[in-house]
Structures are given as structure tokens and as C-alpha cells.
Amino acid sequence: MVVTDTGQTVEAVFRIESARIIAGVARIVRDVGIAEEIAQDALVAALEQWPESGVPDNPGAWLMATAKHRAIDLVRRRETYARKLAEVGRTLADAPPPGPPADPDDIDDDLLRLIFTACHPVLSTRARIALTLRLLGGLTTQEIARAFLASEPAVAQRIVRAKRALAKAGVPFEVPYGPDRDARLSSVLEVIYLVFNEGYSATSGDDLVRPGLCEDALRLARVLQGLMPREPEVHGLAALLELQSSRIAARTGRDGEPVLLADQDRTRWNRMLILRGLDALTRAGRGPYSTQAAIAACHARAVRYEDTDWAMIAALYDRLIALAPSPVVALNRAVAVSMAHGPAAALELVDALKDEPALSGYHLLPSVRGDLLRRLGRPDEARAEFHRAAALTGNERERDLLLRRASADPS
Template identity: 65%
Template sequence: MREAATTGSSTHAAINAVWRIEAARIIAAVARLVRDVGVAEELAQDALVAALEHWPVAGVPDNPGAWLVATARNRALDRLRHEKLAAAKHEQIGHELEAQEALIVPDFVDELDAARADGIGDDLLRLIFTACHPVLSTEARVALTLRLLGGLTTAEIARAFLVPEPTVAQRIVRAKRTLTAARVPFELPRGEALAPRLAAVLQVIYLIFNEGYTASAGDDWMRPALCDEALRLGRVLAGLAPGEPEVHGLVALMELQASRAGARVDTRGHPVLLAQQDRTRWDRLLIRRGLAALARAQALGGTLGPYTLQAAIAACHARAATMQDTDWARIVALYDALAQVAPSPVVALNRAVAVSMACGPAEALEIVDALREEASLRQYQWLPSVRGDLLARLERHAEARAEFERAAALAGNARERELLLARAQEMANAADRPA
């Protein structure tokens, strides 16, 4: 039974909502047939246009996602029929089209059963791995993933990353052309090829989350919509690849970090750092979900990967009622383990912060001073920021002020810059006070 016809505006709102939820599934199902994500997206868009024409008159179907999938697949089969007929291989085409048409599921049952019966789960995995293929640049992977799997428009992606819309559009177009030109197969990597490809997928999702969690530029400290998209993608991937510990590790890390979102800004939108956050405002549901995902990652066994280790660090914070109650010694040990599997200057800097809490600022300052020679950290605002904090705790206020000013000059985010300049002013005031 179909709903009564609705007004045009309400129907269009329903279509937009369905598209955001179902876009990835539709594109994935069609890409399995046409083996080209660019063509698959065009055909999915054709189905969307058909919905815009048909639903305001006939009403929104009981299962709108299934309607869009079936419509897009029929368009794909029409295209394949035309292409193969043009090749004049009529008899062979007939057999192939019969096989392809047998794949159409006219009426889906519940979403999960349909996904299993129709291979949609595998199709989504194929789409994720294709959109995050190493042949693409990191920027292209992020844009294409948000477009194909997040259902975001080009304008929405451009706003999220504060870049011109034509730039994002070009990245997406070039990414599709690159995948086609490189003949990237629409398939799941197997065996030894899986680990590096999975790492690329997880990197893209975490990049999206991090840009939402602490915006690299602009006026806002956070962009919650990007965090939400990354969490959604991570949860989908965890459901599709339940045996991969690092997938659960990444979900755990994002859930635990996202739990602090409400406490990371004050009523005026100004940043609130971890030490000053009101932990009663942390989202206990997200913490429970994060701890459960971490437990799943650890239960799968093997050497803990970088996302699971970072999630374990976040769990130490989540379990502590105050900064003082935090198990800093365990966090230092976890950073030591992280430095073994994913060494980087940023990991070393974060470890220094934990050392400062476990052993005092003087010992941590020695570590940070050694990191000042790292070329990759020369434009990284958190290096002078951390150094300024350590100097402040050692009551070397004039030096701390200079470090906070240096950090502010490097900050691309306006809120972040305000925070660092405020710290610099605090140090100036402290330096002016008589001893």
C-alpha cells in the first residue's frame, strides 16, 4: 500500500532524506553491474530524477530505497543492453542479460536480510575500497568518499572543508576519470592486498572525523556534521567487516572522542581543552559504545593496531572522573606501544604530554625540545603550544608567552588562534606580577 499523495515540498524533503541514507547502497548495487563508479552515480542520479517526477504524483513508496535501487538497476541493464547490442553480439548478450536480470530483487524484505540475500553488503565494501583506492590522492579519496558514501553534495563538501565548490567538483570528476583510466576493478582486495587497502580506507574515514573534531581552518572549532558522517561510515564498515580488529578500533576511537564534543566548546563557541572540560557533559552513551567497540577489537586478538591503541588511550580518559584520576602511566605505556607500530613525531609529542602528567613538566620538556628539530613539526601549532604549557607549569612565563604567540601565528582556525592568544596574554600578566 502506498501513502496518499503528499505536497511537492514534503515529498522532495522525503526524497532528499532517502537519498542521503540510501545513496551509497544504490550506487554500490549499480556499480556491480556497470563496473564504473562514475557511470553508477549517473544512473543512481537518474533514478533520483525519476523519483522526483513520479513520487509527487503516486506518493512515496513503502520501501523507497528498494524502489530507487530497482529503478537504477533497470537503467543500468538498459545501458548494458544498448552497449552490447551495439557490439552485435546478440545471442551472447541475451544470455548475459538474463543472468544480469536475475540479480534484480523486486521487493526487499527487511534491510539486513535484503543486504545479505542480494550481496549489498559486499557491494558497499567494494564501493568503499574503490572510493579509497591508493591510485587517488588523499584529497580526492576524501571528496569521493563523502560524495558516494556520505551522500553529500559538492556544495556541502566544499563548505565542510572551506574550499571553493569548483575545486571539490574537479577533484570528484578527476577521481572518477582516474579510476576508469586505471581500470580499477570493482572488487574486494584479498589476501596480502587487503591490509594496505584497508589502512587507506580507515585513514580516509579518520581524516574526515578529525577535520570535524578540530577544524583546520575557518571560524568554528568543530564541524559536527563531518564527525557524524565519519562515525556513520565507520559503523557501516564495522558491520560489513566484523572480523577486522582495526575497523572496530577506529569506531571505538571516534565514539570515545565524539563523546567529549558537548564539552569541547563553551556557550560562545570558544574551545575548551581537555583539562578544563566539564566531564559530566561527556556523552555516556557514546562512551559505552566506544568501550564496547574497543572490547570487540581486543577480543579479536593479535597485535593491537594504531587505531585500537589510540582508542585504548581515549578509554583511559573516558574512565577517569577527573584529570587527576587519569591513569597517566598507562597512557605513557600505550603511547610507547603506539610508537612501535606507528612511529611519528606527533605520537612522540602526544607521549610527551602524557609524560608531563605522569612524571612532571621538566622531563617532558626535554622530549619536546628534542622534537623542535623535526622538519614535519615546524609548521605544527601544537608543538609550541605544548612547549608553552610546559614552560608555564615551570613558571617560565616570558618564554611560555613567546611559545603561545608562535603557536597562534601558525594556527589556521580562528577559534584556536583566539585560545592561544589568550594563553599568551595570561603568561604576559603572570610575568608582570611581582615575584
């Protein structure tokens, strides 16, 4: 039993600390693929040693120190090999230059370097996002696949190819500057957005929310704000994450069950985060993240659910779908239309999305449809949609909520 409990502790700590460990090691070895392997070696060492020695007082620091020691040993072996080759007139052309030992207090910079490295233009957009979700968010391949609405084998191959491509191209582990930084910013913003979303509405597991992921994404957004104060869309993303984060405490009940927006206790919304979000929104532009932030601001300004300006939200979704058209945005727009103009108008929009391949396994499509059917006085059809949604979701909390909605008395 002790071994099992310790093993669970190791895995939990590694899940929390993996991004920091990979980032810290990558600055030493200058290769994110090797850095991830060394981080995994540290995990194996903990699984072997902690059941006997006990869990350290600071398990994250133990994992970081173990990984860095292995990284430094690897760099020293490379340097020794390089010197030996130089003695006979050869160079170690394939070895990346060793970097200085990472400052343990320089975690934010390391994470920023890691995310910009993973978002290098040598990779496709999807590969950049998948790799950063893996390295920064510590997500499993299955979780990333659900975030992409893609197959798990495809995402696994994407991650493997991405690491190989970075190593082959010798991509430097650094924060880019000038035009190169501007060109890579949009994919960085998308990565942070997806990491936050996985924390805000976990695609699998027993918990609806993973606050750690939300905090990591929000912190990275704030770092970007400081780095790029004149970029409106950076402020737009930060505003969106601040405003969404403000509702996290109210999104679950005492036992971790989901609480729908209409039922949330708004006194539990974090006013400090709302104020930060509204302040960031004043520096935002009219891009996709800024528009989503404006939608979130409509909710934040409403003292009661009944006070929500749904007409404004529907208009903002019109702008968003013009800026960033996707089936998911169209589904969210339908929800706003249902509140502003009634469920019948929205049902037509939702039914037009039923054959979208990207939504074929997306549980919120039948969930939204079930809600509309119930409001239209068609309880049997609504019940079937909620059951279908429950079968599609990988999150236990959402499944329980959907099954409760299926069994609820429509009156």
C-alpha cells in the first residue's frame, strides 16, 4: 500500500512540476526532446527511491535537482567527447552548444523560452500546439487529442515528429526578438489559450477544473503582457483568461459537481481578477481573443444572470465567427442566439451543425441541443440528447451532470 500511495504522489507531483523541469533542463541541454527524456528519467528515479526513502519535503525541487544533475552530466560528456575529437582535428558538429546552469529562480523565463521554442516556424501550427500542450501543460496524448478534436494516434505522431524536427533544425532555446517574435506570437497565444481551456474544462478525469493549468496559462499570458505591452491581442488574451479565471471557484459545488452559469453564486466570482480583466480589455484590440474577452466581460458586468446582455453577446459572436470561423464558435453563437432571440431560432443553427465532422464526437453539441429541445417543450427528445452527450464526454463530473439533466423532471 505504501508503494502504491507513494507512486501516486510521484505521478501527481510530476504532473504539476513537469513543465518547469523540462524548461529548466532544456536551457542546459538545448534540446526539448532530450529535456523531456531527462525529466522522465527523474520521474523513474523518484518511483524507485521514494518508496524506500520517503517523499522529500520539497518533492518538486528534488525532481528538478535530479533532472538538472543528469543534464549537466550529459553536457559534460558531450564536452569531453568534443575535446577528444578536437584533438584529432574533428568537431562534434551535431552537438548543440551547452548552456549555463539554469537559475532555479528563473522559472518564468525558462517556461517562456520553452513555449517559444515549441512554437518555432519549423513546425506546423498543429504540431506547435500539440508539443507545447505536452511540454508546458503536461497533458497526455489523449487529452491533447480531445482538445484538437483529433485522433490520439495522429496527435502522438505529431508530437514525435515535432521533437525530431526541432532537434534536426537545431532550434535555439531562446525567446525570439524582432520580426521573428512577431511571426510566432499568434501560435504562442493559441497554445496558451488551449492550455487554459484544458484546465478550465478538463476533457477527462474526475475533476471538472484543473486550476494548476489555468494558473500556468494565466501566468504565461501575464509574462507576455510584460514582454509585449504594445500588442493588443496579447492584452486581449490576458483579459479573457483573467475574466474566465474569476469564475473558477463558482463553477463547482461543495463536492466538485459542475454548477451551470445560470446557477452560479456570483458573490464567489473573484472581483480582483475581474478588475484585472477589464483593465486589460481597455488595452485590447478587436481580434479573436479580444472579442472573446469582450463576451466574458458582458458576463462579468452582470450582477445577476437575468441581467446578462445576451443581444450584445450574440453580436460579439457574429464578429467572432467572422474573425475565426469554426464549428465550435458557431455552436457557442447558437447558445447566445437562444438567449437573445429564443430556442427555436437557435435550434435551426444547431441542427445545421449536426453533420460537421469536427463535432461528431463533441459532447456539447447534443448537450446544447437537449437544452433547446427541453425549452421548446420536447422532453423525450431532450432526454435522448442528454444521454448521448453523457456517452460522449470523457469527464466524470460532466457525465454525472448530463445524466442528472436527462432524468430531471421537465416541469
